[in-house]
Amino acid sequence: ETGVTQTPRHLVMGMTNKKSLKCEQHLGHNAMYWYKQSAKKPLELMFVYNFKEQTENNSVPSRFSPECPNSSHLFLHLHTLQPEDSALYLCASSQDATGTYEQYFGPGTRLTVT
Amino acid sequence: QKEVEQNSGPLSVPEGAIASLNCTYSDRVSQSFFWYRQYSGKSPELIMSIYSNGDKEDGRFTAQLNKASQYVSLLIRDSQPSDSATYLCADQLAGGTSYGKLTFGQGTILTVHP
Numbered sequence: 001e002t003g004v005t006q007t008p009r010h011l012v013m014g015m016t017n018k019k020s021l022k023c024e025q026h027l028g029h030n031a032m033y034w035y036k037q038s039a040k041k042p043l044e045l046m047f048v049y050n051f052k053e054q055t056e057n058n059s060v061p062s063r064f065s066p067e068c069p070n071s072s073h074l075f076l077h078l079h080t081l082q083p084e085d086s087a088l089y090l091c092a093s094s095q096d097a098t099g100t101y102e103q104y105f106g107p108g109t110r111l112t113v114t
Numbered sequence: 115q116k117e118v119e120q121n122s123g124p125l126s127v128p129e130g131a132i133a134s135l136n137c138t139y140s141d142r143v144s145q146s147f148f149w150y151r152q153y154s155g156k157s158p159e160l161i162m163s164i165y166s167n168g169d170k171e172d173g174r175f176t177a178q179l180n181k182a183s184q185y186v187s188l189l190i191r192d193s194q195p196s197d198s199a200t201y202l203c204a205d206q207l208a209g210g211t212s213y214g215k216l217t218f219g220q221g222t223i224l225t226v227h228p
Binding site for chain 1: 150158160202206216221
């Protein structure tokens with residue numbers, strides 16, 4: 001595997017389900033990010049982890065819960081979602097989050113909440 | 115509210131022409147700027163980064179930055195139909211508590227017609 005990978009690529013879940021998105025980066029980076037991309041809206045940063053520590057929560061509702069067990073893996077745990085949470089969820093990584101480093105994106109998970 | 119503004123387009127250019135994509139930003143302390151290309155149904159792909167005033171060239175792509183005018187642009191020379199995509203502009207603050215935050219514009223849809 002190379003670059004940034006995400007699983008699953010597509011997910012359909014009901015509002016009462018609990019599911020998790022997984023991201024893995026193979027670039028030796030120390031910072032990982034979750035972004036949300038909704039139709040007709042700019043890409044929106046959700047969370048930032050730098051060396052496994054969360055450094056940014058961009059006012060994200062608590063039904064989204066991130067986890068970063070190490071610098072290579074990032075999870076987004078989902079529970080009690082709403083239909084308006086349907087979007088493309090993108091993971092990205094960079095060398096670290098304290099400098100002006102380029103961010104590289106994974107392929108994304110297309111989430112549909114029914 | 116820090117903003118990155120792009121003309122959503124669509125911008126249509128003939129094959130072989132120069133495509134010019136523009137972006138303005140509101141935060142005077144923005145330090146780094148990035149252009150991403152996003153094909154329909156895919157994730158953003160980094161194509162250019164620029165940190166200093168002036169031009170930066172990479173193959174058919176030239177990024178231009180003017181910090182005094184808070185303006186960054188992307189020129190695509192010899193446009194090809196395969197360049198048809200949405201182009202996202204993003205800025206990033208340097209250091210402090212910015213923690214690698216990218217702020218994205220809404221993107222410009224580019225169509226290159228044969």
